[in-house]
Amino acid sequence: MIQMRSWMTGLSIESTLELWASSLRDVKARMRPLFTQDRVAVSAGSFLDGLLSDERRKTGWMRAEAAGDSGPWRQQAILGRGNWDAEALRDIVRDYALETLADPDAVLVIDETGFLKQGHASCGVARQYTGSAGKITNCQIGVFASYVSRHGHAFIDRSLYLPKAWADDPIRRNKTHVPETVEFATKPSLACAMIQRALSTDVPFSWVAADSVYGVGSIEMTLRRAAKGYVLGVSSSHGFTSWGKSYAVSGTAKEITAALPEDAWKRLSSGDGTKGTRLHDWAYLDLADLDAGDFGADFTGTWTRGLLIRRNIADGDTSYFTTWCPQGTSIETLARIEGHRWAIEDSFETAKNELGLDHNETRSWHGWHRHVSLVMLAFAMTAVIRHHANVAPPPKTLRKINQMHYRH
Template sequence: MNRRSWMAGASVEATLELWASSLREVKARMRPLFTQERVAASAGQFLDGLLGEERRKTGWMRAEAAGDPGPWRQQAILGRGCWDADSLRDIVRDYALETLADPDVVLVLDETGFLKQGKASCGVGRQYTGSAGKITNCQIGVFASYVSRHGHAFIDRALYLPKAWTDDRDRLLAAHVPESVHFATKPALALTMIERAVASNVPFSWVAADSVYGVGDIEMALKRAAKGYVLGVNANHSFRSWGKPLAVAGTAKDIAEALHENAWRRLSAGEGTKGARLHDWAYLDLADLDADDFNAAFAGVWTRGLLIRRNIADGDLAFFSTWCPVGTPLEKLVTVEGHRWAIEDSFETAKNEFGLDHNETRSWHGWHRHVSLVMLAFAMMAIIRNRANTRPSDPPKTMRSARGKTAN
């Protein structure tokens, strides 16, 4: 999806006005991060470069767009400048929520790779990335995307550091990794994002993720926070029912292969570029639990289940552990799982349009600053798209409040 298609719902004149007002607004929001006016101006020019038409968002190209004689000011924003990338992350989150917030939101967790040469870039190493479909030299970033009926945007991110990094103090010092940072698995990074979202009162009801994140502490944290989930699991993951008329026990694969054909239903997980994304689905209720059974601070009965997806063309199976309020229909679980496409689309768009993988710095701070600025650019476009498709007679509250604001 390119940025022009994002804004197809409004006239050229309205789109230009939305673009200008939105750009002023986001620059004003991040202005307090910088103690000096010239640094804030350079950060604004950095954002302009990310939003520009250049395919490569390198320091030289951003500098040329900004009218600078060289890339030094642009590079300083990511390196020598003194500002907090985590504060910008929080600004992006709050900015996105003002327009995209909805109680039925799915928080989608996933990772993407950043191909790199050499050994100096923070977190780089030979590791598997789905972006390349193989083990290669890369960095891995874990992201949380906020997916609602109003649109979707990244609201959190973390750079994964392999043990080869966290066990090498000299390497950490050279990349300016804070002393407080220690080894954390990708699920642990994702769990921190979930906990941060809950602590910040981010409205969401569901979490969806692939099998990297599908079992363990994430499940328990979501149960205690009254959040439903559809989390991928491997074919050999064991399931067992209790208190149900149909006894189920075994691996996900064995359970699926034993199902009668009438257990499957053909449903759409959402609209894709080629129309409805149809698969065959089966769902098994495994157990009903009262909130008191898992020490929750709320009341209600919830259901643990197994959701199975079968490819229509080749019969390939995928498996998901589910948790939802009792009585949740299969169609809802399928829709939640289908929301995972949004983060894949977001990675592609952020890389192709906003230079997510064009970071030239090697430091911990450089990676988080670059990625956070790209997240801001992405959120701005998501909000422009939402506003462009909103009826002129009923402008969103955030648009009304943004009028009259000026950028620094």
């Protein structure tokens, strides 16, 4: 069983063991209807066990060893040859996570992460920039939606980004079993589809936060018409203009920031991170107030478009965000919403280091989505467990938990 440093418990050893065991039984039962044969369902459960084991590499051989199999074939069949719906599992993960984490004030955080690859056969692989490596490299890119509330956080949606060169290549599409319905879509388009899925399934949230990849395009209008606020990153060259205000603002984010007086800045926390409170200097300009009817909404109220700026205390480096919020929303609230993006960065790190998010050995479209969805389920399970406790277990407890896992 994984020794997740972020998994904390104030329960007794016996209660902790039972909570883990009952949670594992629960998630296996939830995904059981996806499989038409018992043996396939058992293999899927074993796959989940392997992801939750304390092996650092979640390869097919490692998962097979944890499951007691003589080789990785059953594990590989779950991702490749088996016939089951990864989209249905995604929905199961979402509904399961929301039973515990749901909150009307939650933030939906959109971000992407890279999956480094050596070859060129894996679906969607190309030389492209990934923040995971901080450079252009050979990788796949996955776009994710994480649900972040006061109860915890978990992934609830995901999509593999298919570069245009791949989308337009019938030979590579055929080799990696890309569905005919899948067309080229930009990362913001993938994110917008995730937001629309969340809206159509009544996922409770009030805000969306994302970096500058997602601060342009149809996402803004989708959220405005749905009465959802947002804090979306934009580039320094992004233009802003005020109207209907006693002051005039017009120019790029960088130009507007340079003209701000020093007393426009306020030192605020955007939340707690692994190293304590995350403090930055913040400035905020509300640029325009719009009645809901002005943008075709079927609700009432006044909303404000604004520019939020974050300045690093140590080196003065600045980041810029376009904002949309109910009139009167404070800068403290906006800074806190932006700070929720830390949760998905932490989730990527945990899912890769502890659950094998980037250890997928298949090359197909459905193999990627199946593997990632199973990891999402494992992550959601730990989030649910974490919600019930808040004190890190002593080393002796962790050893007993691991011993219990390998006995079963």
